[in-house]
Amino acid sequence: EVVMTQSPLTLPVTLGQPASISCRSSQSLVFRDGDTYLNWFHQRPGQSPRRLIYKVSNRDSGVPDRFSGSGSGTDFTLKISRVEAEDVGVYYCMQATHWPHTFGQGTKVEIK
Amino acid sequence: EVQLLDSGGGLVQPGGSLSISCVVSGLTLSNYEMSWVRQAPGQGLEWLSTVSGPGTHTFYADSVRGRFTISKDNSRNTLHLRMNSLRPEDTATYYCATNLPYRENFWGQGSLVTVSS
Numbered sequence: 001e002v003v004m005t006q007s008p009l010t011l012p013v014t015l016g017q018p019a020s021i022s023c024r025s026s027q028s029l030v031f032r033d034g035d036t037y038l039n040w041f042h043q044r045p046g047q048s049p050r051r052l053i054y055k056v057s058n059r060d061s062g063v064p065d066r067f068s069g070s071g072s073g074t075d076f077t078l079k080i081s082r083v084e085a086e087d088v089g090v091y092y093c094m095q096a097t098h099w100p101h102t103f104g105q106g107t108k109v110e111i112k
Numbered sequence: 113e114v115q116l117l118d119s120g121g122g123l124v125q126p127g128g129s130l131s132i133s134c135v136v137s138g139l140t141l142s143n144y145e146m147s148w149v150r151q152a153p154g155q156g157l158e159w160l161s162t163v164s165g166p167g168t169h170t171f172y173a174d175s176v177r178g179r180f181t182i183s184k185d186n187s188r189n190t191l192h193l194r195m196n197s198l199r200p201e202d203t204a205t206y207y208c209a210t211n212l213p214y215r216e217n218f219w220g221q222g223s224l225v226t227v228s229s
Contacts, residue, residue, distance in 0.1 A: 001174075037213040041157070048207055048219040049149075049157060060217060092157055096213035100173045101147075101159040 002026050002095050006104035012112045013087075019080045021107045023093035028073050030097070037096035040069055040078045043106075044089040053078065085111065114138035114218045116208050121223035128198050132223050134191040134208030139216070142166060142186040147212050148193050150204040151222075158204075161193065162212070176202075198227045 003026040013019045029036045040053040051060050053069035056076060066081040080087055088111060093104040120132035134146070147162040161182040162171045170182050181194040191208050205222040 039212065039217075043157075048222055049209075050219070051217040054213065054215065054217065058215075060215075090156075094157070094159070094212070099171050101162070101212065103157045103159060106156045 001100050002029070002098045002102050004093055004095055004102050004104035006091075006093060006107050008107060009105060010108045010110070012110055013080075013083045014112050015085060016082050019083050019087075019109065021078045021091055021093075021109075023071075023076045023078070023104050025074045025076075025095055027098070029076075029095050030073065036072065038069075038071070038076050039094045039096060040067075041092045041094060042087075042089055043092070049092065083109075083111075114210075114216075116210070116218055116220035118206065118208055118220035118223035121206065121225045123226045123228065124198055125229050126198060126200055126227055128227075129194070129196045130198065130225060131192060131194045132206055132225065133193075134220050136189045136191065136208075136210070139210070139218075140186075141184060141189045141191070144210045144216070145212070145214070146182075146184055146191045147209050148180075148182060148191075148206060149209055150202075150206045152201070152204040155204075159212075160206075163191070195225070198225075200227050203227050 005024045007022045038056045041049040043049040057069045068079050090106045115137045117135045124130045148160040163182045167184045179197045183192045207222045208220040210218045
């Protein structure tokens with residue numbers, strides 16, 4: 001199975017400052033149709049996950065434009081341009097190119 | 113408004129069986145791939161299973177293949193997960209979700225399954 005490795009696992013951030021999370025896959029996530037099925041999710045304590053980004057860089061409806069996704073092949077990044085208090089929680093990358101689909105370990109974002 | 117309502121969780125003994133469901137409103141289930149994802153207490157997310165829009169193709173994680181069965185009733189807009197031979201390590205909150213790879217991804221509120229004697 002494809003192993004998804006996130007870094008860092010904990011990210012202390014300052015409000016108003018940028019933040020970045022890395023996600024690497026153990027094999028290429030390019031599907032035979034040419035698309036790359038790499039998602040980013042955010043989960044607050046006690047809540048269901050919410051997807052932020054699909055196919056590497058497409059923001060889901062209602063997701064603020066301070067969130068952006070980039071990358072290709074096996075290396076991907078989620079960036080928050082200016083962190084707000086509501087952004088705390090755990091972020092997961094997930095690949096849906098290969099079966100079984102797999103998630104990264106999660107990155108906990110906390111305010112300094 | 114799209115809503116996914118998970119139900120059917122509870123306490124079950126090791127080796128026992130349980131079925132959980134996800135009733136979907138606000139969209140036509142036959143147009144959506146549906147998945148189950150679980151989260152053990154204090155742990156990360158684990159993809160378990162996916163069924164295609166028409167319900168003709170199913171996929172499973174190794175950890176549940178042969179024990180769990182995913183199905184969908186498009187006429188009743190309901191997704192099911194039948195869980196057999198349950199183990200303590202299956203204790204988790206189980207979430208249903210639409211279209212994990214595509215546009216329009218929605219999640220249920222989660223259903224807690226506890227496997228314990």
